[in-house]
Amino acid sequence: MNLDELNELDFGNIGVWPWPVKIVLILLVCTLLSVAFYYVDTQEQLLQLERAEKEEATLRKDFEQKQAKAASLDKYKQQLEEMKQSFGAMLRQLPNKTEVAELLVDVSQTGLAAGLEFELFQPAGEVPKEFYAELPIKLKVHGGFHEFGEFISGLAALPRIVTIHDVRIQPVNIGAISGKRGDSRNQKLILEATAKTYRYLEEGGE
DSSP: OOHHHHHTOOTTOGGGSOHHHHHHHHHHHHHHHHHHHIIIIIHHHHHHHHHHHHHHHHHHHHHHHHHHHHHTHHHHHHHHHHHHHHHHHHHHTSOOGGGHHHHHHHHHHHHHHTTOEEEEEEEOOOEEOSSEEEEEEEEEEEEOHHHHHHHHHHHHTSSSOEEEEEEEEEESOGGGOOSSOOOTTTSOEEEEEEEEEEEEOOTTOO
16 A cells, blocks of 8 residues: 555545554554543552552651650650659658748758858748749858858758859958958858748649
């Protein structure tokens, strides 16, 4: 079959076409249908497969994280128990309402034992927090660096928690300082600070 015969084909009467032409036409139609089927159905399936693979990767990662947590569950339980014990030990360091007066005496006695002279020892009102209350004590004492250090160390050694805030140290008489300087270690100083102790608030806020 030559080119002239192809030009003479009647598209209105395909049935009389030669078989080689019919076969080529059938193959062409099948190819077009396959391409159309790919874009209509197969491509959508491929996109669904891609989404499923991404979801699988996300679920796998989530599973691995949860598996790691499950494997560490006993360790977490042990850490939680240790935290509870540590928290309980800290609570035991907070005095209850009846022990506050005794603690104030301990703070005062610690300063006197260190050789300090108290000019001011003024407990202020409680400051309620979530489960405890702060008890500030305004202090003004006379002494030297050595006595101050001994006092702070003594407070840290008390069985109850006592912290020091807003510390200010200055010479006893600033106006009396002359050009001749003595040994600063033996110089009398004034320490002003706020000592804070803490009381556990039992249920009911008392």
